[in-house]
Amino acid sequence: MKNKVTISDVAREANVSSQTVSRVINRKGEISDETRRLVLEVIQRLGYRPSSIARGLATNRTFTIGLVVPDIANPFFPEIARGIEDFAWERGYGVILCNTVEDPAREEAAIKSLEDKRVDGIIICSARLAQPTLCDLLQPHRAAVLINRTVPSQLAGVVRVDDAYGAGLAVNHLLAHHRREIGFIAGPASSQSGVLRAEGAQKAMAEAGLAIDSLRKTECKPTHAGGLAAARELIAGHPEINALLCYNDLVAIGALQACREMNLSVPQDVAIVGCDDTLLAGLVQPALTTVSVPKYEIGAAAAGMLFSRIAGEAGRDEIVYKPELIVRQSTPGCQ
Amino acid sequence: MKNKVTISDVAREANVSSQTVSRVINRKGEISDETRRLVLEVIQRLGYRPSSIARGLATNRTFTIGLVVPDIANPFFPEIARGIEDFAWERGYGVILCNTVEDPAREEAAIKSLEDKRVDGIIICSARLAQPTLCDLLQPHRAAVLINRTVPSQLAGVVRVDDAYGAGLAVNHLLAHHRREIGFIAGPASSQSGVLRAEGAQKAMAEAGLAIDSLRKTECKPTHAGGLAAARELIAGHPEINALLCYNDLVAIGALQACREMNLSVPQDVAIVGCDDTLLAGLVQPALTTVSVPKYEIGAAAAGMLFSRIAGEAGRDEIVYKPELIVRQSTPGCQ
């Protein structure tokens, strides 16, 4: 790598001041056509590319945002990331990606490291940190948006799915098909979505006049393996269970596998409902009934909200998407 | 967001020079325990966080690398990204993610924008740009590593899968089960992996004494929809086909669906082989025979190689992984 061409190299070569070059680059101020052409020609010839770093120092803007996700390998997040990245790209912004791997310490360190990098704003998906810690970490950021997690709107905008409503849809669907012995595999205890879904599910049960504890709850990692282990345990402890409501599709697929191992047929013996409607859901056998969520749109909306906040514009500071139940073969009532 | 605390704020508050503060932060030079403790205390109290931007300008190092992928929503890439991000994170590096969405112009712009951001190095997955363009774009970067694409080692290190070998494995498996009318759904024409797999497949055919053109080739987008369309067309044009070798698992799943539509049973009528062994492969019905590739390891290896290059260390400049054939239900010979 040869040494980078700087703005003064261009200025010298073009016999103008670096101010003039800067003006040409940034299309600011009046410049004679002739000078502009000359400068552009020199820029071209020297292959000059302005340093975002120097610019960032001078302007206090980096045109970079941070994205924090639990795990980009979890199929829920790549589409959200695409929605964010596409939106950001169109506006000349770059995206720094951080995985927390469900580790609160890493989540905290990631948010701080993004602060060090002076990103213009951050988007955090499914934050797992405790509320006070999260708020403290948000504070120093110029702008922030959370996905599926709530904080005071002064600290961050929120884009979320109405998880309680979605869980209600799923429970009502199961109850309509006479599945009353419902097990709930809730995912990580630190997931706000998991908590809200539990509440929504219990509310739906109560409205149907059923005792709340007829819904059995277990926690697990939000992975295939987590779902497998949790389903085994739940069914072993409650053999009467005839339906499982799962934290996400991955967990549901684990549950599917547990049922297969235990010779329980799905949906005849046990109905299974997933969440997120990832690509997987339509492809497994039996295809998964799932609570569908517009992932790409959520990402794009979060990015849009973040840019409003960066720009200091007043705008909505909460967007809530209503999920939809996609009925497939893993529950009764498909065809 | 209140104004950031700077190094001189700390210096003033601690009654030392900013040099001293800098030394404490960077653990450089000798400093009396007393001063160090004092400075650390003030840093803590003021909540000072050094600006990576200013640091980057002064040191010409940003502790950031760029990652360019065709599409993070394609399940092949998230695991690679995890491998890279984990490795980078441990060394204090951040990762800027760029999606090219299979658009060469965006790929080019992404590589340039990473140059502007003065990343310390870049990793490009499955670059689709023409060779001369790619080389020109690589040139200005301090360090670069390509995944599944080859350039002169002076320009970039290479981590790749032996695609030709993998395709050979698949073809031999099919031939061993008397499938000689093989169709090949090759993915994007600009994919070097696709080209190499075609060569490997044809070589395997030739070694079995079969005419090379008994392998019919079609291109497609590397998606579920792309595979569906390509398989429909290929089978319609060549009804004698009894096996399909697919660019990746997504394409193979599209092909699976095409067969279902055409009332062809898999694997009895048509055997299907995918590639990459993504999560999907084991979960669809019938489960997919696929050429398996160590995605996370590839990512980690690429990151490792990149850091060697950034550090200017001599090291391997090509790592080749041998893929493995995972036989499942979509081809004969499973149980």
Place this chain on the structure above:
DNA sequence: TTGAAAGCGTTACCAC
């Protein structure tokens, strides 16, 4: 062991 000054590459502000 500590400090002063220069420099990194840009933009902002004020002259001309």
Place this chain on the structure above:
DNA sequence: GTGGTAACGCTTTCAA
């Protein structure tokens, strides 16, 4: 229209 100078927040180099 254009240029000079300071400033952004840090590290590096040289002196003390």
